[in-house]
Amino acid sequence: MKIHSLFILAAGLFSSVAHAQPQSEAAINTKIEQLVRQMTTAEKVAMIHATSSFTSGGVKRLGIPELVMSDGPHGVRVEHGRDWNPDRNVYDSGTYLPTGVCLAATWNPQLGYAFGSVLGSEAAFRGKDVILGPGINIIRTPLNGRNFEYQSEDPFLVSKMVVGYIKGVQDQGISACVKHYALNNQEILRTSIDVQLSERALREIYLPGFKAAVQEGKVNTLMGSYNKVRGQWATHNQYLMNEILKKEWGFKGAVISDWGAVHSTMQALWNGCDIEMGTDLSMLPNPNYGRFYLGDTVLKLVQNKIVPEYILDEKVRRILYVMMKTNMLGGQRKKGSYNTKEHQQTARKVAEEGIVLLKNENNLLPINKDGIKTIAVIGVNADRKQSLGGGSSQVKAFYEVTPLQGIYDLVGKDVQVTYAPGYEIRRGATADQLSINKAAEAASKADVAIVVGGWTHGYNYAVWSDNAYDAEDIDKPDMNLPFGQDALINAVLKANPNTIVVMMGGGPVDMSQWIGSARAVVQAWYPGMEGGNALAGVLFGTINPSGKLPMTFPKTLADVPAHKLGQYPGDSVKVYYTDDIYVGYRYYDTYGVEPQFAFGHGLSYTTFSYSNLTVTGNGKSATATFTVTNSGKAAGSEVAQVYVKQDKSLLPRPEKELKGFQKVFLKPGESKKITVVLNSEAFQYYNDAQNKWVMEPGSFHVLVGSSSRDIRLTGKVTL
C-alpha cells in the first residue's frame, strides 16, 4: 500500500476515534477557535440571547445549532413550544422524580448520580441540550416557596449531593445548569430584592454548593438569579460572576440568566452574563428577541467600537464550550430513553430512601396488616397528584401513584381501606366541621387511621400558584397548616389514637397543636411518581425508612434565625442576612433553641449503636474511624454524621458544623467500621476581617452521631 494511502487511512482512523472519544480540552479549544474566527459579529450576537422560550441562537451557516434548554430539577417539563403556548399532542409526559429536598433527605450521593442519570437520559430523549437543574439555594427560611426544589440548610450536604446529580446528568451527554446563583433564598420580591450579607456568610453558607458544582461536578452551565446582591443584579454581578465564579473557581461553561433577569446591556456584557434568556410576555405572540439587552444593541456597540469584540468572543467561546461538551458540534449524542422501568425504579428508590420517620412512639409503625381489618386514610394530599404544581419545575408525570393508591395497592386486598378528604384545598378555607366529623367517624371505625396532609403545590400548570404554598414566585405566609388541618388532625387523633400523621411538602409545618398526641409522624416531601408505593412500603414495613432531615424542623416560626436574627423578607428594596452564618442547626445548637426535629434526624425500624471512635490528626487534617452496629431486629440503613467543633477561635464559630457523613446498610447484628477523612477544609472558617480561609492551630472536637442533636461519640484532636 502506497505511503500516501496509508496516511489517508491513519488520518481517517484518527478523526473517527476523535469523534467517539470525549474530546481533549485542547481539541475542544481548537475547534472553538476555528468557529469563532469564521463568525461575523452579527452571528456572535445571535448566540448570546434567546431565540424562543427555551432556545438561544445558533449559526446555521457554520453548523452551530440553537442551544435547547428545558426545566426542571426533577423531571423534563411539559413541551412549552417556542412561544410559551404548551404544545399539544406531544409525547412529553415523563419520569417525575421526587423533588430536591426528598433527594437530599436520602443523604445518598450515589442516588444523586442515579437521579441525575434519569434526568439526563430523558432530556436527551426529548431533544434537550441543557436541563435547568439542580436548584441548590440554601434553605434559610421555611417560608420560601421553592424550598421543595432545593436541598438543605447545610452547605456540606448540598455540596455532596449536587456533585453526583450533575455528573449523572452530564454523563448522559447533557448539560446540567446549577441554579440560582446566588442568594435567591426567598420568592417574595425575588426579581428586585437586594441581598446584603457578610463575606463570611457568603463564603461559608451560600457559595459552597455552587463551588462544588463547578469544581467537583464540572457543571457546564449555571443560572444567574433574579435578585440583586450588594447592589448589583446577580446575573451580571462583577464580584459573583467575574471575580468568584470565573476567576477564582475557574468556571469554563456558560452563565445563563434567569428568564428576564438581565437589566443592563453594559453590565451583562462586562459582568459575565453569557446568554440572556426570557421572554417579555408583552412581546408575544411575535417576540422580537433582537430587542433584548444582549440583542441588536450589542451589534451597534461593537461596530461603533464602544465595546471591544473580545467581550463578545468570550461569551461565544463559553457557549461553544458547552456545545462541544454536549456533542452538539459533531460527536454522537446518546439518544436517551424515556419512561423506562429503570427510571421509575430510581424514582421509587429515591422516595423510599428520602421519606423520614420523625416519630414512632411504642412502635405504632410499621403497621402489621395481618393484625387489622380496616384502615381509614384521611386527607386531600392522600389522593392528590402533585407533579404539575410548583411552577417552572412542574412535570407532566407519565403516571403518579398517590399515597391512597399506594396503600390500596399494597394492602387493599387484605384490609378494607376507607377514604375521607377531611378538608378541602381552597385559599383561606378554614376547618369545615362536617368534613372533620366525617373523617373522625371513619377513623373511629378503623383499626388504624392515616392522615396525609401538609403543604400543597397548586395544580393547574397554567396557574401554578393557585392555592399553592410550595410554589415558585410565592412564599408561605407562616408555618401553620392551611385549610383547617390542625383541627382535623386533633379530631382524628381523639377518635383513634392509632393514627399516623404523614406530612407532604417542601419543609416543616408548625406541629405544636397535635405533636404531643400523635404517636407516629412521617415526612413524605413530594415523593414523585412512585411516592405512593414508597410511602406504603414505609408504613407497612416492606421498606425500613432511612431518610434524615436535610433541614431543621423548628417548633415555631419565631424560633427561625432568619426571622429572629435576620431580616425576612426585608423591606421592599433590601434584605439584610444578619442571621449571618447562623443558618439552621448552626443557630439552634449555638443559641440553645430546641427544635421540633433536628437537622439530620430520622428514625428506623431498627436501632444502631456507635462505638470505638478514634480520631488521628496529621498536620492539617484528621481521620475519624468508628463502628456502627445494627443493634435491632430489622435490616436497615443508617446515616452516620460527623460534626466538627473548634474549641477556641478568633472569630466566633457555630456549636458544630457537618463535615462528613456515610450511609451504611447493616443486617441485624452486623457491624461496620467507618472511616471519615476530615481534610483541612473541615477545620477552616472564613475570616472576613482578613478576607481568607483560615485554619487556626488548636484543639477540635469531632462529634459523631445519628443526627445533629443525637451525638453518640465525641473525640478530640489537636492540629
Ligand code: GLC
Ligand atoms: C423561572 C425560574 C427558573 C426556571 C426559568 C425557566 O423563572 O426561576 O428556575 O428555570 O424561569 O422556566
